[in-house]
Amino acid sequence: MKIAFFKVAPYERETVLKLIKENNLDADVYDYFLEDVGDDVDLSIYDAVSVAAMSAISHSIIDRLTSCKLISFRTIGFNYLDIDYCSSKGIAVTNVKYDSYNVAEFTLMLMLIALRKAKVSICKALVNDFSLESMMGKELSNLTVGIIGTGNIGRKVIELLSGFKCKILCYDKYPNGNYNYVDLDTIYKECDLISLHCPMNKDNFHMIGNEEIKKMKDGVIIVNTARGALLDTDALIEGIETLKIGALALDTIEGEDGVSHVDLGAEIDGLAAKKNIMYLKQFPNVILTQHYGFFTEEAVRDSLLCSLNNLLTFRDGKDLPNKVN
Numbered sequence: 571m572k573i574a575f576f577k578v579a580p581y582e583r584e585t586v587l588k589l590i591k592e593n594n595l596d597a598d599v600y601d602y603f604l605e606d607v608g609d610d611v612d613l614s615i616y617d618a619v620s621v622a623a624m625s626a627i628s629h630s631i632i633d634r635l636t637s638c639k640l641i642s643f644r645t646i647g648f649n650y651l652d653i654d655y656c657s658s659k660g661i662a663v664t665n666v667k668y669d670s671y672n673v674a675e676f677t678l679m680l681m682l683i684a685l686r687k688a689k690v691s692i693c694k695a696l697v698n699d700f701s702l703e704s705m706m707g708k709e710l711s712n713l714t715v716g717i718i719g720t721g722n723i724g725r726k727v728i729e730l731l732s733g734f735k736c737k738i739l740c741y742d743k744y745p746n747g748n749y750n751y752v753d754l755d756t757i758y759k760e761c762d763l764i765s766l767h768c769p770m771n772k773d774n775f776h777m778i779g780n781e782e783i784k785k786m787k788d789g790v791i792i793v794n795t796a797r798g799a800l801l802d803t804d805a806l807i808e809g810i811e812t813l814k815i816g817a818l819a820l821d822t823i824e825g826e827d828g829v830s831h832v833d834l835g836a837e838i839d840g841l842a843a844k845k846n847i848m849y850l851k852q853f854p855n856v857i858l859t860q861h862y863g864f865f866t867e868e869a870v871r872d873s874l875l876c877s878l879n880n881l882l883t884f885r886d887g888k889d890l891p892n893k894v895n
Contacts, residue, residue, distance in 0.1 A: 571595075571596065571617045571618060571884075571885045572596045572597070572598075572615055572616050572617050572618075573595055573596065573597040573598075573616060573617065573618045573619065573620060573881060574597065574598045574599075574600065574604075574613075574616045574618075574619045574620070575590075575597060575598070575599045575600065575619075575620045576600045576602065576603055576604040576607075576619060576620065576621050576622065576625070577600070577601065577602060577603045577604070577621065577622035577625065578599050578600065578601060578622075579622070581870060582644075582870065582874060583599070585871070585874050586599060586874065587599070589874065589875075589878050593878070593882060595881075598616075603621075603622070603624075603625055603626075604619060604621050604625055604627055604631060605625065605626055605627050605628055605631055607631070613631070613634040613635050613636075613638070614634065614635070614636040614637055615637065616635065616637060616638055617637055617638060617639060617640070618638060618639065618640040618641075618642060618881055618884060618885075619635065619638060619640070619641055619642070620642045620643075620644060620877055620881065621641060621642070621643055621644065622643075622644055622645065623643070623644070623645035623647060623831075623861075623864075624650065624826075624827055624830065624831060624861075625643070625650055625651065626650035626651075626827060627641070627650070627651050627652075629652065629655055632652075632655060632656060632659060632661065633659075635659075635661065638661055639660065639661060639662060639884070640661065640662050640663075640664065640880070640881070640884045640890075641656060641661055641662070641663045641664075642663075642664045642877050642880045642881055642884075643663070643664065643665045643666065643877070644666060644873050644874060644877040645665065645666060645864070645873060646665050646666060646667070646668075646670075646864070647665070647769075647770075647797065648663060648665050648894060649769070649770040649771070649797060650827070651663065653894065653895045654895075656895060657895045662884070662890055662893055662895065663893070663894050663895045664877075664880040664884075664890055664891075664892040664893050664894065665892055665894055666872070666873045666876035666877050666880070666892060667876055667892055668868075668869050668872035668873055668876060669868070669869075669872070670722045670723045670726055671726055672863065672864055672865075672866045672868065672869045673723045673726075673795050673863040673864055674723055674726035674727045674729075674730055675730065676795060676821065676862075676863035677723075677727050677765055677767075677793060677795045677863065678727065678730050678731070680793050680795065680819035680821065680857060680859075681710065681715075681763060681765065681791070681793055681819065682710065683819060683857055684763075684791050684793065684817040684818075684819040684855075684857060685707050685708045685709070685710060685713075685763075685791065685817075686707040686708075687704070687705055687706075687707050687817075687854075687855070689854060689855075689856075689857050690704060690705060690854050690855075691705060693854075704854075708762075710731075710734045710736050710763075711734050711735045711736055712736070713736050713737070713761075713762040713763055714736065714737040714738075714739060714760055714761045714762050714763075715731060715736050715737065715738050715739070715761060715762070715763045715764075715765065716738075716739050716740070716741070716757035716758075716760075716761030716763065716764040716765065717738060717739070717740045717741070717749075717765055717767060718740075718741050718742075718754070718757060718764065718765070718766045718767060718768055718777075719741075719742055719766060719767035719768030719769075719796065720740050720742040720745070720746055720747055720749060720767070721742075721746075721767060721768070721769075723767045723795075723796075724740075724742070724767035724768075725747060727765060727767060728740070728749065738750060739751075739752050739756065739757055739760060739761060740752070741753065741754050741756075741757050742768075743768075754777075754782075755785060758782055758785040758786050759785050759786070759787070760787075761786075761787070761790070762787060762789075762790065762791065763790070763791040763792075763793065764778075764786070764790060764791070764792050764793070765792075765793040765794075765795075766778075766792075766793070766794045766795070766796045766797075766800050766801075767795070767796050768796055768797075768800065769796070769797065770796070770797035770799055770800060774800060775799055775800075776799065776800070776801070776802040776805075777800050777801075778792070778800060778801050778802065778805070779801075779802035779805040780802070780805045780808065782805075783805055783806075783808075783809045783814060783815065784814075786814070786815075788813070788814060788816075789813070789814075789815075789816035790814070790815055790816060791815075791816050791817045791818075791819070792806075792815060792817075792818050792819070793818075793819045793820075794818075794819075794820050794821065794822055794823075795821045795822065795863045796822065797822055798820075798822040798823040798824040798825065798826050799824045801820075801823075801824060802824070803823065803824045803825065803846050803847070803850065804846065806818060806850060807846065807849065807850050810850065810853050810855065810856060815855075816855065817855040817856070817857075818850075818853075818855070818856045818857065818858075819857040820856070820857065820858050820859070821859045821860075821861055821862065821863045822861045823847055823850075823858060825844060825846070825847060826847070826861060828840065828843065828844065829844050829847055830860055830861035831860065831861065876892065879891070880892055
């Protein structure tokens with residue numbers, strides 16, 4: 571079996587090379603995304619490919635993978651890939667599983683940063699302004715928090731929040747726990763803080779837009795560590811401009827490809843192409859991070875090991891444990 575590893579980051583390379591050697595794999599390693607591969611690379615020679623997060627693999631690339639029977643993601647998310655098209659080509663797709671306290675803890679951090687206006691505090695301190703003006707925050711224990719999505723991450727966020735003694739309302743299309751479940755309208759109308767933890771699919775694209783925001787409390791805080799396109803960016807901008815939204819804490823945002831995990835620096839073209847994101851992030855009550863809620867030593871290690879296990883299981887002709895199609 572011949573494998574190609576694409577977009578192997580510097581923090582992954584040593585481990586990937588070690589795992590290839592230890593398991594006697596016939597593998598090539600590339601430092602760019604699969605979708606950026608040139609015509610000089612013959613993709614037809616690979617039986618399986620390992621890809622990173624943010625891999626927006628086109629139909630034309632899939633068509634070049636004529637011998638490939640497995641696309642193995644080294645991440646939980648795979649929403650940039652047309653799963654049905656892969657299935658039609660006889661290509662299995664796997665993702666990884668790992669303990670999701672990393673994203674849950676990150677979510678709680680974003681909640682507290684937003685509530686205590688830490689962005690403003692840090693920026694003021696950088697210019698030696700230690701006054702209290704515009705710094706008054708809120709206490710989590712007095713709020714009603716809405717959790718949309720009670721999968722692995724959502725449940726861990728609820729577990730962490732329980733120590734703060736706040737009221738927690740939950741919504742999930744498929745309720746799966748002994749939680750205080752309500753409908754989405756109740757989440758929107760009654761919650762002071764709303765946090766999203768659901769996967770991205772064709773049914774929930776822009777699940778929060780202008781109409782949903784209008785139903786929310788004035789000054790609502792929205793946290794998103796799930797998928798950017800769950801939120802309509804134009805609606806978020808209007809909500810911030812009109813003060814309907816009190817704060818945004820976003821580790822992921824619609825249209826983040828070309829932004830997240832990229833150093834744009836002073837690239838005018840890149841900044842101009844993402845002008846909505848650049849405009850939104852400059853507000854003092856908007857926190858936009860690098861889509862790195864997952865990025866811990868433990869999660870990177872476990873993702874690589876899980877992805878490798880998927881590849882080895884495929885090589886050995888066994889049932890794939892993390893197949894998504």
